[in-house]
Amino acid sequence: MATSVVLAAGVLTAATTASADDGPSQPPGTAPSASAPVKIDPKDPDLKLPEGATLGDPKVLDIKAVIGDEGGEERREDTNSDVKYALQAEVLFGKDSAKLGSGAKARIHGVAQEIKKEGSRTVRVFGFTDNLGSAAHGDVLSKQRARAVDDVLERELGDSGITFEVRGYGEKFPIADNATEDGRKKNRRVEVSFPRGNQG
Known part of the structure; x- marks a missing residue:
């Protein structure tokens, strides 16, 4: 999930926000994972090290833990290097709207407290929609929603020198099946x- 992102942003005394159009074509953490392992024969002679060979340095695997609430309204993913919250749009916004609802600021406040606790210097805020309606409308709505959440985060975090990357991806990169309402909701x-x- 750790990625390098090139930003085209000026120097500001407060927080910096990247435009929705100047970043990567896909959000970090969406690259396809490796294919499933094949069954290995432990007696296969090719598994033995050749004469004089040594093993490489050990490394810590990046383990992901996913925690979701019962209603599926919020999901948190933790790895060794990153924390990611996925907040459902219905909890934050009205239907087809980018105006934050009454309970949204409390949820975003909780995320801001976690950012403070971690001491992060970079925050990514990415919006996504389902595939209903036109793709162009989804792109615009997802950007507006990401900006609305970013505005609250920036106020919560104050003049902290954090760089904010804000983008809208519309219907791209679904995490569930758009053929069902449950999937579209996610x-x-x-x-x-x-x-x-x-x-970072």
Whole structure:
């Protein structure tokens, strides 16, 4: 999930916000994972090290933990390097709207407190929609929703020197099947992600 992102942004004394159009074509963490392993024969002679060979340095695997609430309204993913919240649009906004609802600011406040706790210097706020309606409308709505969440985060975090990357991806990168209402509901989301423990 750790990625490098090139930003075209000026120097500001407060927080910096990246435009929705100047970033990567896909959000971090959406690259396809490796294919399923094949069954391995432990007696296969090719599994033995050749004469004089040594093993490479050990490395810590990036383990992901996913926690979701019962209603599926919020999901948190933790890895060794990043924290990502996926907040369902229905919890934050009215239907087809980018205006935050009454309970949205409390949820975003909780995310802001976690960002402070981790001491993160970069925060990514990405909006996504389902595939209903036109793709162009979804692109605009997802950007507006991401900006609405970003506005609250920036106010909550104050003059902290954090760089904010704000983008809308519309119906691209669904996390569930758009053929069902349950799946579409999961796809209508705003993701807030940030490095953990002063890693970025």
